[in-house]
Amino acid sequence: MSAERPPGPGTMRAMVFEAPGRPLVPVERPIPRAGPGELLLRVRACGVCRTDLHLLDGELAVDVPPRILGHQIVASVMGDGCRVGVPWLGWTCGECAHCTSARENLCERARFTGRDIDGGFAEYAVADERFCLPIPDGYPDLQAAPLLCAGLIGYRALRMCGDAGRLGLYGFGAAAHIICQVAVWQGRRVFAFTRDGDEPAQALARELGAEWAGVSGDSPPEPLDAAIIFAPAGALVPAALRALVTGGTAVCAGIHMSDIPSFPYELLWGERSVRSVANLTRADGREFLELAPRVPVRTHVTSYALARAGEALEDLRAGRLVGAAVVAP
Numbered sequence: 001m002s003a004e005r006p007p008g009p010g011t012m013r014a015m016v017f018e019a020p021g022r023p024l025v026p027v028e029r030p031i032p033r034a035g036p037g038e039l040l041l042r043v044r045a046c047g048v049c050r051t052d053l054h055l056l057d058g059e060l061a062v063d064v065p066p067r068i069l070g071h072q073i074v075a076s077v078m079g080d081g082c083r084v085g086v087p088w089l090g091w092t093c094g095e096c097a098h099c100t101s102a103r104e105n106l107c108e109r110a111r112f113t114g115r116d117i118d119g120g121f122a123e124y125a126v127a128d129e130r131f132c133l134p135i136p137d138g139y140p141d142l143q144a145a146p147l148l149c150a151g152l153i154g155y156r157a158l159r160m161c162g163d164a165g166r167l168g169l170y171g172f173g174a175a176a177h178i179i180c181q182v183a184v185w186q187g188r189r190v191f192a193f194t195r196d197g198d199e200p201a202q203a204l205a206r207e208l209g210a211e212w213a214g215v216s217g218d219s220p221p222e223p224l225d226a227a228i229i230f231a232p233a234g235a236l237v238p239a240a241l242r243a244l245v246t247g248g249t250a251v252c253a254g255i256h257m258s259d260i261p262s263f264p265y266e267l268l269w270g271e272r273s274v275r276s277v278a279n280l281t282r283a284d285g286r287e288f289l290e291l292a293p294r295v296p297v298r299t300h301v302t303s304y305a306l307a308r309a310g311e312a313l314e315d316l317r318a319g320r321l322v323g324a325a326v327v328a329p
Protein backbone atom coordinates (compact mmCIF):
# COMPACT_ATOMS: atom_id res chain seq x y z
CA MET A 1 0.00 0.00 0.00
CA SER A 2 1.04 3.60 -0.35
CA ALA A 3 1.25 6.21 2.36
CA GLU A 4 -0.29 8.63 -0.16
CA ARG A 5 -3.68 6.96 0.17
CA PRO A 6 -6.03 8.57 2.68
CA PRO A 7 -6.60 6.34 5.69
CA GLY A 8 -9.92 4.74 6.45
CA PRO A 9 -11.98 5.74 9.48
CA GLY A 10 -10.19 5.09 12.75
CA THR A 11 -6.87 4.47 11.03
CA MET A 12 -3.82 6.55 10.38
CA ARG A 13 -0.85 6.53 8.07
CA ALA A 14 2.60 5.97 9.58
CA MET A 15 6.14 5.24 8.45
CA VAL A 16 7.40 2.24 10.37
CA PHE A 17 10.84 0.86 11.21
CA GLU A 18 10.82 -2.94 10.91
CA ALA A 19 14.47 -4.01 11.09
CA PRO A 20 17.95 -2.50 10.88
CA GLY A 21 19.17 -1.79 7.38
CA ARG A 22 15.67 -1.80 5.92
CA PRO A 23 13.89 1.33 4.72
CA LEU A 24 10.91 2.72 6.63
CA VAL A 25 7.67 1.11 5.48
CA PRO A 26 4.39 2.98 4.93
CA VAL A 27 1.55 1.37 6.87
CA GLU A 28 -2.01 2.07 7.77
CA ARG A 29 -2.80 1.18 11.37
CA PRO A 30 -5.42 2.00 14.00
CA ILE A 31 -5.17 5.42 15.61
CA PRO A 32 -3.63 4.73 19.04
CA ARG A 33 -5.66 5.21 22.21
CA ALA A 34 -4.45 7.34 25.07
CA GLY A 35 -4.22 5.55 28.43
CA PRO A 36 -4.47 7.23 31.83
CA GLY A 37 -2.15 10.27 32.02
CA GLU A 38 -1.56 10.17 28.29
CA LEU A 39 -2.59 12.55 25.50
CA LEU A 40 -3.77 11.60 22.04
CA LEU A 41 -2.02 13.95 19.67
CA ARG A 42 -2.52 14.89 16.06
CA VAL A 43 0.98 15.30 14.66
CA ARG A 44 1.54 18.61 12.89
CA ALA A 45 5.28 18.21 12.26
CA CYS A 46 8.10 15.93 13.37
CA GLY A 47 11.77 16.77 13.08
CA VAL A 48 14.29 14.29 11.70
CA CYS A 49 17.34 13.63 13.88
CA ARG A 50 20.61 11.82 13.31
CA THR A 51 19.53 9.46 16.09
CA ASP A 52 16.79 8.24 13.71
CA LEU A 53 19.55 7.25 11.27
CA HIS A 54 21.43 5.40 14.02
CA LEU A 55 18.22 3.49 14.79
CA LEU A 56 17.60 2.77 11.12
CA ASP A 57 21.14 1.46 10.71
CA GLY A 58 21.08 -0.66 13.89
CA GLU A 59 23.82 1.36 15.62
CA LEU A 60 21.22 1.90 18.34
CA ALA A 61 18.77 -0.89 19.03
CA VAL A 62 15.01 -0.69 18.72
CA ASP A 63 14.15 -3.40 21.23
CA VAL A 64 10.59 -4.04 20.14
CA PRO A 65 10.01 -3.43 16.42
CA PRO A 66 7.99 -2.53 14.49
CA ARG A 67 8.32 1.02 15.74
CA ILE A 68 7.32 4.47 14.49
CA LEU A 69 10.45 6.64 14.71
CA GLY A 70 10.52 10.41 15.23
CA HIS A 71 11.09 12.29 18.48
CA GLN A 72 10.71 15.99 17.72
CA ILE A 73 6.93 16.10 17.56
CA VAL A 74 4.87 19.26 17.34
CA ALA A 75 1.25 18.25 17.83
CA SER A 76 -2.26 19.36 18.74
CA VAL A 77 -3.88 17.72 21.72
CA MET A 78 -7.07 16.03 20.53
CA GLY A 79 -9.98 17.59 22.32
CA ASP A 80 -8.58 20.98 23.28
CA GLY A 81 -6.37 21.77 20.26
CA CYS A 82 -3.56 22.96 22.53
CA ARG A 83 -0.12 22.75 20.87
CA VAL A 84 2.56 20.69 22.60
CA GLY A 85 5.99 19.28 21.86
CA VAL A 86 7.08 15.70 22.46
CA PRO A 87 10.83 15.21 22.88
CA TRP A 88 13.11 12.15 23.00
CA LEU A 89 12.65 11.63 26.76
CA GLY A 90 9.27 9.92 26.85
CA TRP A 91 9.08 8.39 30.33
CA THR A 92 11.26 8.01 33.43
CA CYS A 93 10.83 5.93 36.57
CA GLY A 94 10.98 8.86 39.00
CA GLU A 95 12.55 6.62 41.63
CA CYS A 96 16.13 5.72 40.70
CA ALA A 97 19.23 7.54 41.96
CA HIS A 98 19.41 9.60 38.78
CA CYS A 99 15.73 10.52 38.72
CA THR A 100 15.87 11.69 42.33
CA SER A 101 18.96 13.85 41.76
CA ALA A 102 17.79 16.02 38.84
CA ARG A 103 19.40 13.72 36.27
CA GLU A 104 16.36 12.02 34.82
CA ASN A 105 18.17 12.10 31.47
CA LEU A 106 20.21 9.20 32.85
CA CYS A 107 17.27 7.20 34.26
CA GLU A 108 18.08 3.52 34.01
CA ARG A 109 14.55 2.65 33.01
CA ALA A 110 13.93 5.66 30.74
CA ARG A 111 11.79 5.12 27.69
CA PHE A 112 12.47 7.18 24.62
CA THR A 113 10.06 8.53 22.03
CA GLY A 114 10.51 6.96 18.63
CA ARG A 115 12.55 4.09 20.06
CA ASP A 116 10.66 2.56 22.99
CA ILE A 117 7.40 4.46 22.38
CA ASP A 118 5.90 5.08 18.94
CA GLY A 119 7.00 8.47 17.66
CA GLY A 120 5.95 11.17 15.24
CA PHE A 121 6.43 9.83 11.70
CA ALA A 122 2.67 9.29 11.72
CA GLU A 123 -0.57 11.23 11.70
CA TYR A 124 -1.28 10.58 15.38
CA ALA A 125 0.76 9.75 18.46
CA VAL A 126 0.22 9.16 22.15
CA ALA A 127 2.46 10.74 24.78
CA ASP A 128 2.71 10.88 28.57
CA GLU A 129 1.34 14.30 29.45
CA ARG A 130 4.09 14.86 32.06
CA PHE A 131 6.78 14.71 29.36
CA CYS A 132 5.13 17.06 26.85
CA LEU A 133 6.65 20.52 26.52
CA PRO A 134 5.07 23.88 25.72
CA ILE A 135 5.85 25.16 22.20
CA PRO A 136 6.61 28.89 22.21
CA ASP A 137 4.09 31.06 20.37
CA GLY A 138 5.42 32.62 17.22
CA TYR A 139 7.03 29.46 15.91
CA PRO A 140 5.16 27.81 13.04
CA ASP A 141 4.94 24.02 13.44
CA LEU A 142 7.72 23.20 10.98
CA GLN A 143 10.11 25.76 12.48
CA ALA A 144 9.37 24.61 16.04
CA ALA A 145 10.07 20.91 15.46
CA PRO A 146 13.90 21.08 15.36
CA LEU A 147 13.93 22.92 18.68
CA LEU A 148 12.80 19.70 20.38
CA CYS A 149 15.99 17.67 20.02
CA ALA A 150 18.54 19.52 17.92
CA GLY A 151 17.78 22.59 20.01
CA LEU A 152 17.42 21.33 23.49
CA ILE A 153 20.04 18.59 23.53
CA GLY A 154 22.34 21.03 21.75
CA TYR A 155 21.57 23.51 24.51
CA ARG A 156 22.45 20.97 27.18
CA ALA A 157 25.78 20.45 25.39
CA LEU A 158 26.33 24.22 25.27
CA ARG A 159 25.77 24.44 29.04
CA MET A 160 28.52 21.84 29.52
CA CYS A 161 30.90 24.33 27.87
CA GLY A 162 30.62 26.64 30.89
CA ASP A 163 31.68 30.19 30.18
CA ALA A 164 33.88 29.30 27.19
CA GLY A 165 34.25 32.42 25.07
CA ARG A 166 35.59 30.79 21.91
CA LEU A 167 33.39 27.87 20.92
CA GLY A 168 34.03 25.32 18.18
CA LEU A 169 31.08 23.51 16.61
CA TYR A 170 32.05 20.32 14.76
CA GLY A 171 29.35 19.38 12.27
CA PHE A 172 27.09 22.22 11.25
CA GLY A 173 23.68 20.61 10.86
CA ALA A 174 20.37 20.91 12.67
CA ALA A 175 21.78 21.21 16.20
CA ALA A 176 24.74 23.47 15.43
CA HIS A 177 22.70 25.92 13.38
CA ILE A 178 20.48 26.47 16.43
CA ILE A 179 23.22 26.49 19.05
CA CYS A 180 25.36 28.88 17.00
CA GLN A 181 22.59 31.48 17.32
CA VAL A 182 22.27 30.95 21.08
CA ALA A 183 26.04 31.08 21.61
CA VAL A 184 26.43 34.31 19.59
CA TRP A 185 23.51 35.84 21.50
CA GLN A 186 25.30 34.91 24.74
CA GLY A 187 28.34 36.85 23.52
CA ARG A 188 30.50 33.87 22.58
CA ARG A 189 32.63 33.67 19.44
CA VAL A 190 31.75 30.71 17.25
CA PHE A 191 34.06 28.72 14.96
CA ALA A 192 32.24 26.24 12.72
CA PHE A 193 33.70 23.06 11.23
CA THR A 194 32.07 21.10 8.42
CA ARG A 195 32.81 18.27 6.03
CA ASP A 196 35.26 19.15 3.28
CA GLY A 197 33.44 20.98 0.52
CA ASP A 198 30.26 21.71 2.47
CA GLU A 199 30.14 25.32 1.38
CA PRO A 200 26.39 25.72 2.02
CA ALA A 201 26.78 24.75 5.70
CA GLN A 202 29.79 27.05 6.06
CA ALA A 203 27.84 29.90 4.48
CA LEU A 204 24.92 29.29 6.85
CA ALA A 205 27.32 29.28 9.81
CA ARG A 206 28.70 32.69 8.82
CA GLU A 207 25.21 34.02 8.20
CA LEU A 208 24.21 32.94 11.72
CA GLY A 209 27.12 34.75 13.31
CA ALA A 210 30.06 32.33 13.27
CA GLU A 211 33.18 34.41 12.77
CA TRP A 212 35.05 31.58 11.04
CA ALA A 213 33.95 28.49 9.15
CA GLY A 214 36.26 25.80 7.83
CA VAL A 215 36.85 22.11 7.41
CA SER A 216 37.01 19.68 10.34
CA GLY A 217 40.65 18.97 10.97
CA ASP A 218 41.71 22.51 10.01
CA SER A 219 43.23 24.59 12.77
CA PRO A 220 40.96 27.45 13.77
CA PRO A 221 42.58 30.90 13.67
CA GLU A 222 42.66 30.91 17.48
CA PRO A 223 42.61 28.17 20.08
CA LEU A 224 39.16 27.21 21.35
CA ASP A 225 37.96 27.32 24.95
CA ALA A 226 35.42 24.58 24.26
CA ALA A 227 34.14 22.47 21.41
CA ILE A 228 30.90 20.62 20.81
CA ILE A 229 31.11 17.64 18.49
CA PHE A 230 27.76 17.07 16.78
CA ALA A 231 29.05 14.97 13.85
CA PRO A 232 29.15 11.22 14.61
CA ALA A 233 32.85 10.82 13.71
CA GLY A 234 35.18 9.68 16.50
CA ALA A 235 38.19 11.14 14.68
CA LEU A 236 36.84 14.57 15.58
CA VAL A 237 37.63 13.99 19.27
CA PRO A 238 41.43 14.23 18.90
CA ALA A 239 40.92 16.94 16.26
CA ALA A 240 38.92 19.01 18.74
CA LEU A 241 41.37 18.37 21.59
CA ARG A 242 44.15 19.61 19.35
CA ALA A 243 42.25 22.89 18.89
CA LEU A 244 41.54 23.43 22.62
CA VAL A 245 43.37 25.60 25.10
CA THR A 246 44.57 23.97 28.32
CA GLY A 247 41.61 23.54 30.62
CA GLY A 248 39.26 23.36 27.61
CA THR A 249 36.39 20.91 27.19
CA ALA A 250 35.27 18.84 24.23
CA VAL A 251 31.62 17.80 24.49
CA CYS A 252 30.35 14.88 22.41
CA ALA A 253 26.68 15.64 21.80
CA GLY A 254 25.56 12.68 19.73
CA ILE A 255 24.15 9.39 20.96
CA HIS A 256 26.47 7.36 18.77
CA MET A 257 29.89 7.96 17.29
CA SER A 258 32.36 5.87 15.32
CA ASP A 259 35.34 4.66 17.36
CA ILE A 260 37.66 7.32 18.69
CA PRO A 261 41.19 6.74 17.37
CA SER A 262 43.98 6.57 19.93
CA PHE A 263 45.81 9.82 20.50
CA PRO A 264 48.84 11.01 22.46
CA TYR A 265 48.15 11.81 26.10
CA GLU A 266 49.62 15.23 25.48
CA LEU A 267 46.34 16.22 23.76
CA LEU A 268 44.42 15.60 26.98
CA TRP A 269 47.11 16.84 29.34
CA GLY A 270 46.67 20.32 30.77
CA GLU A 271 43.29 19.57 32.29
CA ARG A 272 41.50 19.31 29.00
CA SER A 273 38.43 17.11 29.23
CA VAL A 274 36.24 15.05 26.98
CA ARG A 275 32.68 14.33 28.00
CA SER A 276 29.40 13.27 26.49
CA VAL A 277 25.92 14.65 26.83
CA ALA A 278 23.09 12.16 27.07
CA ASN A 279 19.42 12.84 26.40
CA LEU A 280 17.63 15.67 28.16
CA THR A 281 15.71 16.49 31.29
CA ARG A 282 12.32 18.15 31.24
CA ALA A 283 13.96 21.13 32.93
CA ASP A 284 16.35 21.43 29.95
CA GLY A 285 13.35 21.41 27.66
CA ARG A 286 11.44 24.10 29.50
CA GLU A 287 14.52 26.28 29.91
CA PHE A 288 15.51 26.09 26.24
CA LEU A 289 11.99 26.59 24.88
CA GLU A 290 11.64 29.66 27.05
CA LEU A 291 15.01 30.97 25.82
CA ALA A 292 14.59 30.26 22.06
CA PRO A 293 12.10 33.09 21.32
CA ARG A 294 14.21 35.57 23.29
CA VAL A 295 17.31 35.01 21.11
CA PRO A 296 15.30 34.65 18.85
CA VAL A 297 16.40 31.33 17.35
CA ARG A 298 15.34 30.97 13.71
CA THR A 299 15.42 27.47 12.30
CA HIS A 300 16.13 26.65 8.66
CA VAL A 301 14.03 23.67 7.67
CA THR A 302 13.40 21.48 4.66
CA SER A 303 10.01 19.79 4.84
CA TYR A 304 9.04 16.37 3.56
CA ALA A 305 5.64 14.74 3.26
CA LEU A 306 5.14 11.80 5.64
CA ALA A 307 5.58 9.23 2.88
CA ARG A 308 9.01 10.76 2.15
CA ALA A 309 10.38 10.34 5.70
CA GLY A 310 12.87 7.75 4.44
CA GLU A 311 14.09 10.19 1.80
CA ALA A 312 14.61 12.83 4.50
CA LEU A 313 16.78 10.35 6.41
CA GLU A 314 18.86 9.58 3.32
CA ASP A 315 19.30 13.29 2.57
CA LEU A 316 20.52 13.75 6.15
CA ARG A 317 22.94 10.84 5.78
CA ALA A 318 24.34 12.20 2.53
CA GLY A 319 24.72 15.73 3.87
CA ARG A 320 22.33 17.06 1.22
CA LEU A 321 20.49 19.17 3.80
CA VAL A 322 21.27 22.60 5.15
CA GLY A 323 19.72 23.11 8.57
CA ALA A 324 17.06 20.62 9.69
CA ALA A 325 14.69 18.17 8.00
CA VAL A 326 11.08 18.05 9.17
CA VAL A 327 8.35 15.58 8.25
CA ALA A 328 4.84 16.98 8.01
CA PRO A 329 1.90 14.57 7.75
Ligand SMILES: [Zn+2]
Pocket residue numbers: 049050051052071088149150
Ligand atom coordinates in the same frame (compact mmCIF):
# COMPACT_ATOMS: atom_id res chain seq x y z
ZN1 LIG B 1 17.30 13.58 18.42
Ligand SMILES: [Zn+2]
Pocket residue numbers: 092093094095096097098099104106107108109110
Ligand atom coordinates in the same frame (compact mmCIF):
# COMPACT_ATOMS: atom_id res chain seq x y z
ZN1 LIG C 1 14.75 6.71 36.95
